[in-house]
Amino acid sequence: MLEFLLTLACSAALGFVLWKVHVPGGMMIGAIIAAAALNITTDLASMPYAAKLAAQTIAGAFIGVSISRDDLRHLPRLIRPLAVLLGCYMAVCLVTGFIIWRVSSLDLMTALMSCVPGGMSDVPIIAADMGADAPKVAVLHFVRMALGISLFPSLIRAIDARARAHENAAGEGQPAPAASDAPAGNQKARQPKWAFPLCLAVAFGGGWLVRLTGIPAGTLVGSLLSTMLLRLKFGLGFLPPPVKKLAQAFSGAYIGCSVGYSDLLELRLLILPAVLIVVAFGLNCFCTGHFLHKHFGFERKMSMLAATPAGATDMALISSDIGVEDPDLVVLQILRMVCVILIFPQVISLIVSLAG
16 A cells, blocks of 8 residues: 555656646656656555546546537538548558557557557557557657647647738638537536535446446447536536546556566667657648648648647647647547547557468
8 A cells, every 4th residue: 555655746746847837748657657666776656446437537527528529519510521531530640550550569459559649648548458568659759749739839830821921922712611610618517516426426326337348448338428428418527627637647656567577678679660650740740730731721720730749628728829720620639538448459450360
């Protein structure tokens, strides 16, 4: 028990520091580093399997309660763009994953899970549950997410400015942005005090039931679906932000506890996979964004942001900084996140089982 409390305290402390200095995924990254350092230097790190299940449940619940009726009202006219996004992401994930598997020391499951365009808080947890090397998955997702947040928006703004200058010089008109009738803001309805414990109970119950089916990431999938139904059917579903941070600390500590000295020496072998992932998702961002711009009438910057390899929350915060405030962007990112979590692990599990 003392080892568990020590591990959690160290993980939460360093995670909090990195989060406060605005490191992308700072709480989880800090927890991984702290738990790994404790494990390597003292061998005292300890985190029970139940911590991982709790982190999966809470991660799924946060995604589930983020889905609103407004998101569903936007769905009919966003189905085709969403299908294009998911199809391109799936192709990039599988092709890049197989290349990484062939040119690196990563096993197939780890290589493919490292290329899943999901959240930093979700994918490493699922990867650990599916038998992948979770610390390596977490490192590669951190690289993708960090560049997606720090580099891609600047590149998108520069590319859009250059394209506009070229079109103006050529006398070409701009395609009209897609119309949007959604409100500029989306305020959450006031929740009763018992909404939080109810949401937790539904999340843990749904996660436990789906986990019994044996499907990959069943705990997270069950939690996501049950809380989404609670939110849409009854308008209930609330989890305070500190709960998510605690779940990230649990998840990061669990992953960090599995890191040994030999794993630390192997991190240098992740340079090539990281470069391949960044290049692949970069090309996908600009090529898919161009396709959405030309065929669905979205504004160029909005199209590329929709295909940016970062999280829905990150894009919602970043988009306004470069002049994009279309609610469709947030809806696309949220739907992409939900579909990726529900579909990609199942496809990857099937492929790995077929590959032997």
